[in-house]
Amino acid sequence: MTFTNKTAFVTGAAGGMGLQIACDLMAAGANVAMVDVKPQPDCIPTGNGNFIYLKCDLSDDAAVKAAVTQTVEAFGGIDLLANVAGVLWFDRDASALTMDMDVWDTVLRINLKSMVHTSRHIAPHMKAAGGGAMVHFSTIQCLRGDDAPQDAYQASKAGVIALSKSLAIQLAGANIRSNAVLPGPVHSPMQTRWDDNAAALDSLSQAIPLGRVGKVADMANACLFLLSDKAGFITGTELIVDGGLLARP
Template sequence: MIAFDFSSRVAVITGAGGGIGQRIANMILKAGGSVVMIDLKEEPGDLAGLPEQRLYAQGDLTDQAFVTAVIDEGAARFGSIDHLANVAGVLWFDRDASLLEIDLDVWDEIFEINLKSMVHTARAAVPHMRRTGGGTMVHFSTTQCLRGDPVPQDAYSTAKAGVGALSRSLASQLASYNIRSNAIYPGLTMTPLQARWGIPEKRAEIARTVPLGRIAEPDELASAAVFLLSEGASYITGIDLVVDGGLLLK
């Protein structure tokens, strides 16, 4: 594992109550950074670091006023906003479906959470980054939007395809302000989002579809995100990083 230094750095992390977001928060906390975390869920009990390194806001990312207030509070408390990890997302197997038949209110709701919430966080974070001379961002998409799925979840994959465009737009518009933006495309990762793989037989069946022969651990996605946020990726912007154990090779 590469060790990164985030001391005196401040990161906003959405979805920090979930599998991958919580791991990103812990890696940055252990590397000496402060984190501003936003999630619908309660604060996880197993966060690293000291309480004074953390601001946890339980609430809805589709509420622009709430998001802006939390990020501004984080900047006031910690002195800057240097990083943004847009991790939160929903995959609603029960209600997401083919675009030909999905309830359009559900379609809109999925877009609000999976794509527009990233607009709220970026609009709130970028002024702070510009004020202090730069910053880095990472936005979570999915390999599903690159390869399709036999069971369509069209709102999810279409919104996630937009995440790549959002990231590249931010990268090109903000490069001159020393702000980098990159997108991550996870493959199959064992988190609460994939509770459907609860039984070992199901997990083994899923693992056999991956060239590396296993489902990813959340830490394997978190370390890719932390790398892109870190100084180690200082010349990387506007890329789409696939982290999928070779799934797209098939």
């Protein structure tokens, strides 16, 4: 897969999957706008493409609009969008029946509305370029219930799938594809709870048919495929990347 002469806007680029996706895209020749609310990580390797790092709260529509403008000024356009940023607050996200509704609103704003902000500001630039591709990160958790519910997270991520499908239909005529990646459990900075709990990680790994939790590289591979021309006839669908977990009886 090559992304030479392409420009990508990657959110969550200081996190596990977003950083990997940004680095892989650069290695494959893309110029990348790396966007995150956190400061720039130290460990960004130089690839074949260039990057700019934009510190931005994606839940702020005006800030997203400004980040998109900065990207277009730096690289001349935007062809690819990887909507990766998200939050999972184990300490505050709980049952919809009892949880703090301010937390509910904030999670929905970060996980779902941010993806609306990026999509609506970037789609016109993709149209101007004659086409493009979007990948939005959801989760397998929105396809099932949970004994320990995180209902704001699950509902927001179900919304991501619906948004992705609707955008696919609305934008197909402009040669813009939109798909969702649904990761299973992935050992990333979002899952630091496993860092010092080998027993929990081991037991989860045994429940996954392929015998391990996901790596950020597994998710980056799926994302780059869907962004690439190799996926040129794929739009409006979901790619489950979970080692077979959902397929289990």
